[in-house]
Amino acid sequence: MRLGRHRAALSPQQRRSRALWRGVLAGTTVVAVLAAAIVLVFGGGAAVCATREPVLVDVAAAVDVAPAVMEAAGRFNETRTTAGGRCVLVQVTEQPPATVLRTLIGDKVGVLRERPDGWVADSSAWIRLARDQGAGALPGGETVVATSPLVFATRSSLAERFAIGKTEMNWRMVFPATVRGRLAPTENEPDVVRVPDPSLAGAGIATVAAARDVVGTGPEADKALTAFVRWAQAGSAPDYRSMLTAVDDRTFWQRPVVIVPEQSVWHHNRAPSDDPVVALHPREGTITLDYPYVVTATDPAVAEASKAFAGWLADAEAQEIVRRAGFRSGDGAHGPISPGPEIPQATPKVRPSVSSEDIDEALRAWSRLAPPTNILVLTDTSRHMAEKLKGTTKAEVALEAARIGLQLFPESTHMGLWEFAHRAGGLHGYRERVGLGPINEPESGQLVRRGELNRLTTTMKADPDRDSSLYDAILGGFREVGGEYREEMNNTLLVITAGKDDGRGVKRQALLDRLRGEWKPDRPVQIIVIAFGDDVDRDGLTAITAATNGSLHVAQQPGEIIDVFLAALARRLCHPTCKPAA
Numbered sequence: 344m345r346l347g348r349h350r351a352a353l354s355p356q357q358r359r360s361r362a363l364w365r366g367v368l369a370g371t372t373v374v375a376v377l378a379a380a381i382v383l384v385f386g387g388g389a390a391v392c393a394t395r396e397p398v399l400v401d402v403a404a405a406v407d408v409a410p411a412v413m414e415a416a417g418r419f420n421e422t423r424t425t426a427g428g429r430c431v432l433v434q435v436t437e438q439p440p441a442t443v444l445r446t447l448i449g450d451k452v453g454v455l456r457e458r459p460d461g462w463v464a465d466s467s468a469w470i471r472l473a474r475d476q477g478a479g480a481l482p483g484g485e486t487v488v489a490t491s492p493l494v495f496a497t498r499s500s501l502a503e504r505f506a507i508g509k510t511e512m513n514w515r516m517v518f519p520a521t522v523r524g525r526l527a528p529t530e531n532e533p534d535v536v537r538v539p540d541p542s543l544a545g546a547g548i549a550t551v552a553a554a555r556d557v558v559g560t561g562p563e564a565d566k567a568l569t570a571f572v573r574w575a576q577a578g579s580a581p582d583y584r585s586m587l588t589a590v591d592d593r594t595f596w597q598r599p600v601v602i603v604p605e606q607s608v609w610h611h612n613r614a615p616s617d618d619p620v621v622a623l624h625p626r627e628g629t630i631t632l633d634y635p636y637v638v639t640a641t642d643p644a645v646a647e648a649s650k651a652f653a654g655w656l657a658d659a660e661a662q663e664i665v666r667r668a669g670f671r672s673g674d675g676a677h678g679p680i681s682p683g684p685e686i687p688q689a690t691p692k693v694r695p696s697v698s699s700e701d702i703d704e705a706l707r708a709w710s711r712l713a714p715p716t717n718i719l720v721l722t723d724t725s726r727h728m729a730e731k732l733k734g735t736t737k738a739e740v741a742l743e744a745a746r747i748g749l750q751l752f753p754e755s756t757h758m759g760l761w762e763f764a765h766r767a768g769g770l771h772g773y774r775e776r777v778g779l780g781p782i783n784e785p786e787s788g789q790l791v792r793r794g795e796l797n798r799l800t801t802t803m804k805a806d807p808d809r810d811s812s813l814y815d816a817i818l819g820g821f822r823e824v825g826g827e828y829r830e831e832m833n834n835t836l837l838v839i840t841a842g843k844d845d846g847r848g849v850k851r852q853a854l855l856d857r858l859r860g861e862w863k864p865d866r867p868v869q870i871i872v873i874a875f876g877d878d879v880d881r882d883g884l885t886a887i888t889a890a891t892n893g894s895l896h897v898a899q900q901p902g903e904i905i906d907v908f909l910a911a912l913a914r915r916l917c918h919p920t921c922k923p924a925a
Contacts, residue, residue: 397430398648400640401457403438405465405545406582407607408489408634411668412463415661419652426648433461433652439582440469441543447478447639460640461649463488465604466545467635468702475703482646485637486653488661489670491604492631492691493546493553494622497533498590499685501598502621505531511626514553516600518567519574533600537586538575541709544582549630550575550602552697552705557627565913566906572712573912576753583607590620604632605679605686609669612685621685628694630702631675712912715755717832719779720745720796720839721820724803725764725811727841730876733900737875738805740900741839744873746800749793751909756782757832759823760796763816764809765847772812772848773819776803779827810845813838814854817870817887821858824868837911838872842879842897851883858890869893871911 404412416433424431438455443462446454464470467485474481495512497505505512508531516536520528528534541547554571558564580586586601587608608622636653640646655661662672666680679686722745728738752758759779768774776799782792790798820836828834844851862868870893872884884895894911 397432398426398644400431400433400460400645400649400652402433402435402461402463402636402649402652403443403455403459404435404463405440405634406437406584407465407604407610408463408665408668408670409435409437411665411670412488412656414668415656415664416652418660418664419655422655424651424655426651427644429644429648431648431651439543440464440466440545444469444473444476444478447473447481448476449478458639458641460638460645461636461652462639463634463636464545465632465634466548466702467633467699468545468548468706470635470637471699471703472706480639480641482638485635486657487633487673488636488656489606489634489665489668489673490631490675491606491634491670492624492629492693493549493602494605494608494629494687494691495536495600495625496587496590496603496608496620496622497598497600498618499621500618501600502623504598505533505623508532512600512623513626514557517550517554517575517602518558518571528598532598534598535596535600537580537589537599537601539580539583539586539603541575541706542713545632546583546602546604547575548702548706548709549632549697551709552702553625553630553694555705555708556694556697556701562910562913566909568708569712569909569913572709573751573753573909576713584611587611587620591616591618605671606669609679609682609686612683619685622687624687624689624691625694628692630694630697631671631691633673634670715757715832716752716835717757717779717824717827717829718752718835718837719759719761719820719824719827720837721773721816722760722762722803723764723811723813723838723840724762724767724805725809725813725841725843725845726805726807727811727843728805728875729807730841732876736805737841738803740898741873741875742800742803744875744898744903745839746797749796749800752782754783757827757829758782758792758796760799761816761820761823762803763812764806765812765845767806767809767812771819772815779823810847811841811843812848813840813842813844814851815848818849818854818857821868821870821891822861825861825863825866828866828868830866834866834868836868836870836891836893838870840872840874841876842872842874842881842884844880844883851887855886855890858887862891867892869914872896873898875899 413435416435420432442453442455446458470485510531516533517538538550539547541551555568558567583603586603590599590601605622608620612619636656638646638649638653640649657673666672666677669679671678729736732740757780760777761773761775763773765772777792777795778786780786785791817838824834824836868891870888870891872888872895874897879897888895894914
């Protein structure tokens with residue numbers, strides 16, 4: 344049995360015929376006797392389709408479009424279409440696009456047991472991504488089975504509230520409120536706009552493209568996009584159905600909006616509701632998802648049969664099926680049949696500035712920004728951090744900043760904490776306070792790492808009698824992250840410091856030589872330094888961070904930490920070719 348929900352688009356008689364043929368092929372003697380004699384009967388009638396084994400075509404379809412494709416396959420099988428003189432039988436399984444993609448490019452984990460013969464994804468971006476990542480034998484000219492524009496969906500009562508408050512849906516709502524110039528959303532706008540996971544759903548990929556289009560390019564735009572990714576990760580969902588179900592849940596978010604294909608709103612509203620979900624168009628224009636069918640079979644005979652089904656999906660009968668299922672036609676010219684009052688009757692305005700190339704680039708940006716972080720934090724507790732900065736000590740400013748920054752890291756993060764000062768760890772210039780590991784799991788005892796990290800940021804103090812061992816700590820921390828390197832994560836050493844080393848340990852040039860010699864481009868560990876105060880050794884720290892494609896940021900107050908973190912994380916977009924930054 345394949346992975347995913349499975350439904351054969353075959354009649355009982357057709358399934359018996361398929362089972363019969365598999366039994367026939369199990370014994371070569373029987374094959375020799377019966378190969379010229381067996382006939383198959385289709386559609387419950389007596390018409391003979393062929394005297395040879397049928398061509399079986401397995402099609403993988405995205406979750407939302409799979410029911411329509413299954414119904415279409417059943418109708419197609421009744422037509423007794425032939426390919427190479429043999430009958431064609433199609434069966435459809437519901438499969439997430441990411442699973443099919445991994446199968447086609449030859450991954451070993453999270454794949455289907457067998458390669459499909461045809462694929463209906465929920466965006467052409469998946470097809471292009473498969474080709475870019477080495478999936479061979481994918482012919483061009485795929486058939487667009489259906490289309491569905493992205494909409495902002497919410498409860499009818501909330502839509503009325505937004506209308507009264509003159510709040511139009513717009514793409515800037517996908518960013519956290521801080522990017523939009525305020526600390527929190529107003530009462531007349533959504534308190535959350537949830538986005539489908541772009542690693543799983545075409546609507547999520549398109550939303551990333553729209554977000555990138557809104558902010559443009561450049562350092563500030565990269566920081567805004569990074570904030571969007573962090574925000575979206577916290578509220579993303581694996582599929583459209585669960586997102587729309589969450590809209591009806593009033594226990595957490597007060598004014599939720601989700602971005603989904605129009606068809607999923609149609610499907611959700613098949614169940615009666617006193618407060619149905621409505622689809623709203625963004626004022627700047629939307630992006631339309633296409634649902635392309637691509638032939639993925641490698642066997643020529645099966646590929647011919649798969650292509651025959653693709654052609655049939657473009658015909659009037661199949662197009663009526665997809666429109667009755669809430670989709671728009673493949674060419675976008677015809678809307679859903681019986682859409683209901685919750686679907687706008689007007690054809691949505693399309694955002695013209697978002698091209699297929701923009702969508703592909705947005706997906707690459709997400710793939711760089713989204714992976715979790717494996718991060719070791721080095722906190723300076725030397726005498727330099729006991730100096731005053733704006734009425735308090737540098738250590739107090741830095742630790743408050745660390746508490747703020749801790750909120751930016753999701754539950755998938757691995758994190759650890761060291762403090763450093765001369766002989767802070769006995770003979771060493773640093774000591775471990777929290778070992779590197781999952782932030783939502785305890786290292787020992789009952790308190791999870793996140794809780795312990797929060798506690799330490801309120802209790803750690805700078806020692807006015809200890810010199811700084813900054814360079815020793817950087818070298819030790821760099822090696823620690825390298826030793827705990829995780830392939831699936833971004834591996835980072837974050838140094839929070841006054842920015843000075845007092846020369847009691849390794850010298851700067853020796854540190855640079857060792858960093859350059861030990862840094863591995865295939866296992867990169869990035870050093871990010873956040874220095875507090877006016878007397879920071881900028882030249883020395885810039886050289887150190889540049890050796891690992893990292894960055895230096897100088898801050899004066901805790902509130903700057905969010906901007907600093909976003910700027911540091913945004914460098915993933917240019918890795919490994921980023922220019923030195925300070």
